[in-house]
Amino acid sequence: NAGVTQTPKFQVLKTGQSMTLQCAQDMNHNSMYWYRQDPGMGLRLIYYSASEGTTDKGEVPNGYNVSRLNKREFSLRLESAAPSQTSVYFCASNLLTRYGYTFGSGTRLTVV
Amino acid sequence: QKEVEQDPGPLSVPEGAIVSLNCTYSNSAFQYFMWYRQYSRKGPELLMYTYSSGNKEDGRFTAQVDKSSKYISLFIRDSQPSDSATYLCAMKADRGSTLGRLYFGRGTQLTVWP
Numbered sequence: 001n002a003g004v005t006q007t008p009k010f011q012v013l014k015t016g017q018s019m020t021l022q023c024a025q026d027m028n029h030n031s032m033y034w035y036r037q038d039p040g041m042g043l044r045l046i047y048y049s050a051s052e053g054t055t056d057k058g059e060v061p062n063g064y065n066v067s068r069l070n071k072r073e074f075s076l077r078l079e080s081a082a083p084s085q086t087s088v089y090f091c092a093s094n095l096l097t098r099y100g101y102t103f104g105s106g107t108r109l110t111v112v
Numbered sequence: 113q114k115e116v117e118q119d120p121g122p123l124s125v126p127e128g129a130i131v132s133l134n135c136t137y138s139n140s141a142f143q144y145f146m147w148y149r150q151y152s153r154k155g156p157e158l159l160m161y162t163y164s165s166g167n168k169e170d171g172r173f174t175a176q177v178d179k180s181s182k183y184i185s186l187f188i189r190d191s192q193p194s195d196s197a198t199y200l201c202a203m204k205a206d207r208g209s210t211l212g213r214l215y216f217g218r219g220t221q222l223t224v225w226p
Binding site: 058092105 | 158217219
């Protein structure tokens, strides 16, 4: 049982390049989330998907887009990367509203 | 004002000490309270989960919730070097527009030295 799998684990981008961060869960969870974690800022919600077919903005959505491809997969896209998007990105999922989240191991992104 | 406030530390204690970690919050709709542990370069993992007020104990860990004061705590007894990590409090509401969304504190970095 892999839980939440994120790819890639590390990435370096040049300013203006685009990329997609992939996330997949094998726990049949309904909801999925994308967070970024920066020193001193904690975890900040970028986008979330309460259920398959729906997506909503979180605290810091600017510069990002998401796709809930199916129940298992939730991707995060950076269309034109900026140095301010240098961060560690975490995907998470949970089964029902009242449950805690299961996190992936993160993607470390550096934009130069 | 952030929804959840947590002192980032760092906190450094000797092995065997009792550790107290705390968070305060402002949203009275929060009913689910959690503590996550995050080791360096890893994702957060759920450590403790409490619904509404009261205490919950799991081995060396005790979580307390005081809803009247909007204050939650995590106690670690007989702390070990393996407890060295960042501890994040998190909470969510059971009603309203924020239903289902988890709000995190910024995390407290803990080091337990031998």
